[in-house]
Amino acid sequence: MTNTPTTLEVPVAEWFDPQSAMRDPYPQFERLRALGPVVNAPVVNRVFLTTHAAVAEAEHRPEIFSSYSETNLTMVRSLGGRPMLRKDDPSHAAERSAINPTLRPRAVTQVWSPRFEANVERWIGHLLEVGPADADLNRDFAAPLASQNLIDLLGFPADVAVEDMRRWSTSYIAGIGNLLDDPEIWRRADQSQAEVNAVLDELLPRLRTEPNESITSHLLQVGLSEEIVRANVQLTISGGMNEPQHMITNLVWALSMHPDQRATVLAGEVNWGDVFEETARWQSPIGMVPREVAIDTEIQGTFLPAGTNVGLLLASANRDTSIFSDADRFDVHRTARGHLAFGSGVHMCAGRWAAKDAIAEHALPRLYERIPGIDLAPDRSPSWDGWVFRGITELPITW
Numbered sequence: 088m089t090n091t092p093t094t095l096e097v098p099v100a101e102w103f104d105p106q107s108a109m110r111d112p113y114p115q116f117e118r119l120r121a122l123g124p125v126v127n128a129p130v131v132n133r134v135f136l137t138t139h140a141a142v143a144e145a146e147h148r149p150e151i152f153s154s155y156s157e158t159n160l161t162m163v164r165s166l167g168g169r170p171m172l173r174k175d176d177p178s179h180a181a182e183r184s185a186i187n188p189t190l191r192p193r194a195v196t197q198v199w200s201p202r203f204e205a206n207v208e209r210w211i212g213h214l215l216e217v218g219p220a221d222a223d224l225n226r227d228f229a230a231p232l233a234s235q236n237l238i239d240l241l242g243f244p245a246d247v248a249v250e251d252m253r254r255w256s257t258s259y260i261a262g263i264g265n266l267l268d269d270p271e272i273w274r275r276a277d278q279s280q281a282e283v284n285a286v287l288d289e290l291l292p293r294l295r296t297e298p299n300e301s302i303t304s305h306l307l308q309v310g311l312s313e314e315i316v317r318a319n320v321q322l323t324i325s326g327g328m329n330e331p332q333h334m335i336t337n338l339v340w341a342l343s344m345h346p347d348q349r350a351t352v353l354a355g356e357v358n359w360g361d362v363f364e365e366t367a368r369w370q371s372p373i374g375m376v377p378r379e380v381a382i383d384t385e386i387q388g389t390f391l392p393a394g395t396n397v398g399l400l401l402a403s404a405n406r407d408t409s410i411f412s413d414a415d416r417f418d419v420h421r422t423a424r425g426h427l428a429f430g431s432g433v434h435m436c437a438g439r440w441a442a443k444d445a446i447a448e449h450a451l452p453r454l455y456e457r458i459p460g461i462d463l464a465p466d467r468s469p470s471w472d473g474w475v476f477r478g479i480t481e482l483p484i485t486w
């Protein structure tokens with residue numbers, strides 16, 4: 088006789104409500120953590136890992152907490168192929184190592200920084216033209232800037248419009264979250280795939296003869312199949328625009344909600360890099376990432392059978408008070424080191440240095456230099472949306 092359990096026996100949060108999490112997930116995350124590090128949420132068919140220790144442990148056991156699934160296929164369906172983020176090593180590593188060289192800090196500074204700076208100048212000009220009466224920081228600055236930066240990083244032709252990049256990214260993200268199989272969401276993702284593939288039909292042959300520093304070129308240079316190159320370009324479109332856009336608006340919103348801290352930052356007493364990390368911790372653009380248990384295992388003293396769908400609650404881990412004191416408080420003076428907003432382990436965000444450079448070295452410092460009085464518009468409210476991918480969809484501002 089053995090005491091080893093063979094079925095899932097964990098606290099159940101039958102009250103977990105995705106609809107109210109869309110408005111504000113943090114109160115429910117707190118309740119989940121109070122139940123324990125491993126909690127079943129039947130309504131989303133997932134076992135959540137809620138604490139920093141649980142998420143970090145799963146991230147560092149990727150052979151057990153697998154990114155490969157034969158059943159959870161919304162990302163593969165949305166992007167029209169299986170990208171590195173839905174593979175395990177060694178096939179994941181072959182694709183990931185192709186893009187690392189052009190996204191490391193040195194390449195970011197040498198190659199991408201000057202372009203990020205030029206793009207910021209252009210879109211601050213646009214924001215000033217829209218004017219303080221009806222400016223929306225997301226529509227008029229964050230979204231087009233993040234889109235243009237990504238067009239450059241991917242090496243897409245100059246005639247690709249920022250509106251197209253934004254639409255592609257948004258439709259892929261909607262597809263990745265399309266658990267209810269809404270046909271209209273698939274239609275938009277398919278349309279985006281067709282448009283991106285048409286760009287790649289022209290771009291890939293050119294990059295074969297004239298390689299450059301772009302992510303697309305790096306994927307080609309290591310000899311990956313065209314199918315894999317395309318899947319990873321689509322992956323980069325899905326994550327490389329949406330999250331940086333949200334980080335820009337989250338940062339301005341967080342500083343506006345804490346004017347005393349904003350004054351300290353603008354006086355140069357805290358560097359923008361630390362503000363970026365604290366904002367990523369406090370309002371994480373990616374709230375949850377999925378994994379599947381490959382073989383029967385135990386985590387944080389809890390048995391999980393093979394095949395369990397797991398959700399790593401990055402945003403909840405980032406509010407864990409055993410790691411971050413007074414974790415619900417935005418505090419630019421704390422060290423947010425160790426936060427999990429970019430994941431951890433082998434799938435840790437490939438674009439984190441590019442995002443940090445674009446936002447903390449260029450977008451935010453320049454925005455406050457050129458428009459020092461920037462603040463939330465008192466007569467128009469911001470809109471937040473999402474808990475798996477979470478951000479501000481409209482941020483009315485004035486100055």
Ligand code: HEM
Nearest residue numbers: 171172327330331334373376428429430434436437438442
């Ligand atoms: C602030 C902005 C960003 C945030 C918060 C963010 C967040 C994340 C997270 C949490 C993951 C891991 C997902 C998982 O483990 O399932 C990830 C992976 C990834 N991100 Fe980002 N990301 C950001 C910006 C970017 C940018 C700008 C790019 C590209 C230029 C990018 C490219 C990628 C890629 C390619 C992966 C997959 C890595 C792999 O599977 O090894 N991200 N990102």
